[in-house]
Amino acid sequence: MDLSKSHSFLVLQRSINETKQEVMIQTSLSEVVRSWTPSTRLSPIWGVKEFGTSESAACSFSDKNTLILLGPVHPELVLVACSRETRVWLSLGLFNVIISPKDQKERNKIRKWAKDTKTPLEEWQITDGELVRVKTSIGEGDQGSWRPRISEIASMNLKAEISHAADEYCAVMATALARSSCAPNVNVDLLQVNEHVKQKLKQTQSGYDEGSPYRTFGHLLDINMGLGRFVSQTFSGTPLVSETECHFRYNSLLGIGVATLGLWKLRSYLQNKLGGARITEKFAQLSQKPYRHDLSSLDINDDFWWEDHLKDVTLRSSADPVVPLLSYFSARDGFRSTSTTISVPLAAVSACNSMQWSLTTFTHEVSHIVIHNILFYIYPRLSNSAQVADVRDLVEQKRLPRNLLEEIQRYTLMTIVGIYTLRLPKFKLTDDTFVEILQQSFNEVEETLVHAFDYIYFYGMSTSKYVRGIWASWGTIPNINTRVREYVIRTICAVLAGNLRRSVPEKKIYAEDISKEQVLVSLRELKKEDASLTYVSYAIDYIEKSWDAEIREAVQLRRHLVKVVHTFLFSEDAAHLLRQEGRIRGKTGEKEGYALRKGRVEQSYIQNPLRFIEFYTDARHPSSSDSAWIYYVLAFCIEDDEPGTT
């Protein structure tokens, strides 16, 4: 099914005198606006070449008509009930297939197909543009077994500070679960979110919140906000469509359920693979390995730097989810992650095919969560003065590390102190100044580690893809020029991860210089491709002029942070899991790619959504059609992990 390059709009509105509901297809937003009423709702729909709808055409549904809305379903599956005379459109809502059957026989066939496959359906009888009758049939999702679980939370005796947020949570989650019967897979994940919340609240009840409930309160606020958006975006436009309006006005009729399902699948994949790799827990278990080397003086060519230290770490119990359980689109939050939610800019709904709004940035946010958890084992708890003093002793080498984890901690914190006390010869490290440095450094250190982690795991150490990806996405940040300095340093540091051994001091060849040149090559290519990216020109200029005087030293100082990521956070097994894709084809040496054609919705499957977005989200210009296609693949075409276990 070849999607049309441009979309039309399916519109439902009450007429001015509000006596009847009108249905129409309009070819442009300006056409819709000309007849806008207080109740107007619309959603973009894409025609399909094989079904005569790829050319945008207005339709007022004169005479008697039937419009069948069904989904969520891979559109090709329903085609067995259609003919060449059927008219078909696709939408981004959970009712993703819109069919105008050629006659009553075909209508019955489609109904039967929906019934047999338990696909939710809504049938609109339209006479001379007026919606005269609506019939619905919903699938067999969970019809209410969730109620006791929400009720359990609603009846918890919670502290006053969080009880209101918990009440709100119960109401939003109940709405989500009640409406998710048309998307059973989501239902299962929502129940996992609920379990997570229940555990958090129980901890609060038991006093495991360090006397302050506000941490849990914050979690609940994040979840309530994410869940509220998720419900509105996903389950609007489900039966009855006329009663479930989406607050996202451009998609107010049918919502963006396919896009949120796609995002949900991407999140879920990361949760399975990255969560399964359990990097943070394995890193913590390095405390079980002996301290053998002073990392500060250990040559980079020593085998110790190139061992897979996480490989033979064994873990016992199961772990909490690593990746946030709730994903949603948000115009305000953009790309943002908390421990429980992760948001993607709303612009990505219609522009995720472009490198500016590419979903690859999702991995950067997830990397933040991993690194944030790792830093928990590096930074002492600043409120615990005994711990601060003990770690300061470690950093000042007043005592030896007791294990490998402590040596990594010492090495990292020593690097941080070095960065922040540069050119301060009279600086004296006390508990107070130590704490000050740790507080000041946290965000920057986290970013440096995140970039290296993202580069190694998710960009597969491809400098061109990484530089192009992150620098194009930064174009959407207001006042980007003021941040160029820090972004340049982070970028070169990340690329340094691929060049750590590439130094021959006696010949004055240094890894930092090579990394800088590699970044410059990629930035120049990006500039050549799009001269309007002025901040890229500014970055090139800054590197060329300030490398020797400023940047080189900053990168050199951070080199040790990069080494920590490269050696102690990289696991071959985890990288294999995260990057493996059995559906990429092409002979050795040839360009890799999928057997997919952009814009063609077909039953061709992928296994790894991360690799898929890596291939298909780097266009120069946004395209709503190509973006819709990407969400269709993510929502409907990801194979389950184990063959034969669907």
Add this chain to the structure above:
Amino acid sequence: MSSLSVLKMMSLEPHRILSGILLEFLGGRIGRRDIERADLKFIRTIGGTPWEEFVFESPEPLIGEASSESSASFQYVTICRRSASRLLLLSPNRTIVDHLLERNFTQVFVPRLRQVPIAVDELVRAVVDKPSLYSLTRVYARVPAYGQNLRSVSYYGDDLGEATMFREQMDKLSFFVCGLRNAIEGHELIRLGNDGTVSFFVAQPESRRLREVEKVLNFLKHNHYLDIIHDEKREELNVSNGERG
């Protein structure tokens, strides 16, 4: 051109590599008439096998031939093996297969024929773990863990699974093309790609080689290397499998 000379030209020539793709029609069984509706002319059933030879007549050259006044059209041999809703479509030139798929077959099959992935990775591991009828003659594999630093590797030999070095590296590899030979004798019998591509060398007698290939395909089918996931999905959907044409 007389009909006799046309037939002679269209016959499957020996010593040619046939390459193509394994396809599936989600709308049900594929009949010979479906192929003919796509403007392919049935020529013969090959040597008592279920394999069929068709000819596709194109008004324009498809593989870079020079057109001359005498040739009003261009004819291309196409070999098909139909089995229920699946079709193995082959030609001495892969371009013909791609042309047919993109142009002619879209006029007949709605939804489009889809490529049937072959579980090459699982196949390679199984052939190595439990060697039986076939040996590995070649593999192309990705190396996911190292990103761009080391993308892919290939191995060639008469029986890769017997090489310790190969077995030791397997955990790090993700196989996407493999070649198989009969463990008892002979050269490579067939080459398979994870995207459903199939190719093999046809020697005389052609029917013998086609039977050998048929055996491999049956082996793949019965051991569920041909997209089992979607077999199950299709059954769930209870799609009608009525004979077409």
